[in-house]
Amino acid sequence: MKKHQVLIDPSKCTGCGLCVKTCVAHNIELENKKAKTLLKNCLMCGQCTAVCPGKAVTISGYDAEEIKEKIETSLKPQEVLDVIRFRRSIRQFKEKNIPYEVINQILEAGRYTHTAKNMQDVSFVVLDKEKDKIEQLAVRLFKKYKPFADIFSPMARHYTIDSHFFFFKAPIVIVILSKNKTNGILAAQNMEYVAEANGLGVLFSGYFTMAANTSFKIKKALKIPKGKHAAMTLVLGYPDVRFLRTVQREPLDVKFL
Ligand SMILES: Cc1cc2nc3c(=O)[nH]c(=O)nc-3n(C[C@H](O)[C@H](O)[C@H](O)COP(=O)(O)O)c2cc1C
Incomplete structure (x- = not known):
């Protein structure tokens, strides 16, 4: 028995065919004006469940309670672009803890980020109490390799590896784990936006x-x-630095073919 299965309730199916059109795996067809799954390779992406007007399609093995009806939000394009333009890497932090609800919201952004082939291979390690201890393991490692790095990298020569070299005394660190690196990095970017929206x-x-x-x-x-x-x-x-303007960047490098 598979962990998840696409289930179609014929009593709710109106035969509109939206699930058939949406399914990337061609796993659903209409038979006698009712949708039915072909039990082929299915990504369990859930698009069939999200598109069905009659809520006739569900996926077993997930928490059904977490499904939310779509709220029409209107993000203004210029504001979204400004979020990207004004964000800066922060290396100075206030000595202020982050509430659990905020951390949880950031983790949710990671959990909901799309993954290649719907792998859902991304998980998280939140460093709180163990943060300093684990940072010191990395400090020791980098100190050991620094003499070699200095030979090959002019940038490495400029760095001093002090005991806060990695985490800059920040209250929380989240390590994102994944099988597919791109999936983890996409989650990271979405998490950053939710963190910034929380003033972090x-x-x-x-x-x-x-x-x-x-x-x-x-x-x-x-x-x-x-x-x-x-x-x-x-x-x-929480940042202990306030950036007042955007920074300059190389001109746009793009080709339209
Ligand atoms: C993938 C990635 C890895 C980075 N790693 C580090 C890092 O280990 N330490 C650090 O101080 N900054 C790190 N940075 C920050 C970059 O140096 C920074 O994004 C860049 O200088 C531009 O500055 P800005 O983010 O304020 O625009 C990293 C950035 C990216 C995108």
């Missing part, structure tokens, strides 16, 4: 992510399961 500042820590994927000790401390990797690390806290 965020830093993507590529360095800690690298340390987590290199060191067996850090992997063990983070309890990274087999087959998964750290895709990105979000360093989160």
